[in-house]
Amino acid sequence: MKPAAFDYLAADSLDAAAAALSRAGGDGKVLAGGQSLMPMLNFRLVRPSILIDINRIPGLAYIEATDNAVRVGALTRHHAIETSPVVKAHLPVLTAAMQHVAHLAIRNRGTIGGSLSHADPAAELPMMALLLDARIAIQSYGGRRTEQARDFFVGSLATSLGEDEIVTDVEFPRLAPGTGWAFEEVARRSGDFALAAVGVTISVRDGKADQVRIGMMGVGETPLRAPQAEALLSGRTVDGALLDEAVASVRSVVEPNSDLHASGEYRRHLVGVLARRAIETAWRRAIGDLQ
Amino acid sequence: MSAGKTIRVTVNSVIYERTVEPRLLLSDFLRQELALTGTHVGCEHGVCGACTIIVNGDSVRACLMLAVQADGATVETVEGLGSIHKLNPLQKAFQEQHALQCGFCTPGMLMTVTDLLRKYPLATDEDIREGLSGNLCRCTGYEHIVRAVRTLVRQTEGTP
Ligand SMILES: Cc1cc2nc3c(=O)[nH]c(=O)nc-3n(C[C@H](O)[C@H](O)[C@H](O)COP(=O)(O)OP(=O)(O)OC[C@H]3O[C@@H](n4cnc5c(N)ncnc54)[C@H](O)[C@@H]3O)c2cc1C
Ligand code: FES
Ligand code: FES
Numbered sequence: 001m002k003p004a005a006f007d008y009l010a011a012d013s014l015d016a017a018a019a020a021l022s023r024a025g026g027d028g029k030v031l032a033g034g035q036s037l038m039p040m041l042n043f044r045l046v047r048p049s050i051l052i053d054i055n056r057i058p059g060l061a062y063i064e065a066t067d068n069a070v071r072v073g074a075l076t077r078h079h080a081i082e083t084s085p086v087v088k089a090h091l092p093v094l095t096a097a098m099q100h101v102a103h104l105a106i107r108n109r110g111t112i113g114g115s116l117s118h119a120d121p122a123a124e125l126p127m128m129a130l131l132l133d134a135r136i137a138i139q140s141y142g143g144r145r146t147e148q149a150r151d152f153f154v155g156s157l158a159t160s161l162g163e164d165e166i167v168t169d170v171e172f173p174r175l176a177p178g179t180g181w182a183f184e185e186v187a188r189r190s191g192d193f194a195l196a197a198v199g200v201t202i203s204v205r206d207g208k209a210d211q212v213r214i215g216m217m218g219v220g221e222t223p224l225r226a227p228q229a230e231a232l233l234s235g236r237t238v239d240g241a242l243l244d245e246a247v248a249s250v251r252s253v254v255e256p257n258s259d260l261h262a263s264g265e266y267r268r269h270l271v272g273v274l275a276r277r278a279i280e281t282a283w284r285r286a287i288g289d290l291q
Numbered sequence: 292m293s294a295g296k297t298i299r300v301t302v303n304s305v306i307y308e309r310t311v312e313p314r315l316l317l318s319d320f321l322r323q324e325l326a327l328t329g330t331h332v333g334c335e336h337g338v339c340g341a342c343t344i345i346v347n348g349d350s351v352r353a354c355l356m357l358a359v360q361a362d363g364a365t366v367e368t369v370e371g372l373g374s375i376h377k378l379n380p381l382q383k384a385f386q387e388q389h390a391l392q393c394g395f396c397t398p399g400m401l402m403t404v405t406d407l408l409r410k411y412p413l414a415t416d417e418d419i420r421e422g423l424s425g426n427l428c429r430c431t432g433y434e435h436i437v438r439a440v441r442t443l444v445r446q447t448e449g450t451p
Binding site: 003103108109190191 | 294296312313314316319335336337340343349350351352354355356357359360362403406407410420421422424425426
């Protein structure tokens, strides 16, 4: 229950961190909030030769509204996102999702860059990045690139990040004013990882659902979108019969695993229940029937 | 073994300088290097909350931070809250409401509530329970802990 020995570097710039990571040749690990990495070190599930601590790099923790997006620095703590007025104004669904992330002491340390890089299939931030079509900015010793969230998550605890790459910021396109949204989650206890959760955003055009997005987590190897159900809802008025169709569609595309906490069948059932609630709530918000 | 690093940490207003191995957990640093054994260690993976302390004003799991990361930091532990002869209001509320039995979880509970009170209104029992959800207690059934926090919140509201 104690980590194996490693070297430690408190990087003072992204360039220094990227250089050290590149020198480590796959044997180094970035240390951000430590809320996933430290347990893995304590269990000796990972044994890096060097930890590159990015906590002292200035200017890596911020939330700023640009003309059409909200940019969040990789080192921004969960608690800062949870309580940010900028996020609440432009991405209320993200504020709602953050209420479900762990406990205060974990939210005080855990970072968005760490959560996306760790890519737990039952974590809220990766699902929000996928739902909101976020763009992830990445730096390595060799240069910079960006990646869409939909291409970033490739498996359970697996991303497209190279071993010498560092996430620097995440850009979420703002929701248009009046967009309906909802986030529904079930966990065994408050703050635990979700058994399943569903996030939805919907706009209305001429009384019909438009730009429908449905994100799901806890029911696959990665967070998922439900493109069939999104298409089904688009251009239609949401009513009981349509909700039934959407729920059936969502249940038919997921293949949840069974584990200690819940069977796959239960998770499939649950994701349908949560999808129904979330679609209905988002729709009611979109048509102005609910605050 | 990797090279030791010299760190300076202020714990409960006392400055300590020590040379430590990078892999030393902050929880072990407090307990073994500084003999501040009030910070308890239950699970060492962030789940039980027993090791919760306050670093630079925020509650954190001491088992999920390295001692070297606390270089230059200001740390508050349960030893800094009050003394046996002069309990602080939160400790007093725990005592009066019987919010502890074996006491293993208590330091983490106290440090968690200290931070919660600074950051959230804790207006309802549901808010209090939500706030305490990351701290496990095997003895009390939580009822008396919630009561202690509720009593304290009401008292503080009553004072101008
Ligand atoms: C008890 C407990 C309950 C939790 N419950 C939840 C929950 O309900 N929902 C939830 O979403 N999460 C939960 N978490 C996890 C928490 O959100 C973590 O903060 C998060 O998963 C990782 O972020 P971090 O900053 O702590 O990353 P770290 O632990 O520092 O790092 C995680 C991984 O990402 C890499 N990494 C970190 N930052 C970067 C970067 N900028 N670029 C590239 N790689 C990077 C690290 O090398 C490591 O491999 C919980 C954790 C605990 C201990
Ligand atoms: S010992 Fe740190 S949370 Fe359990
Ligand atoms: S009082 Fe014994 S664990 Fe809480």
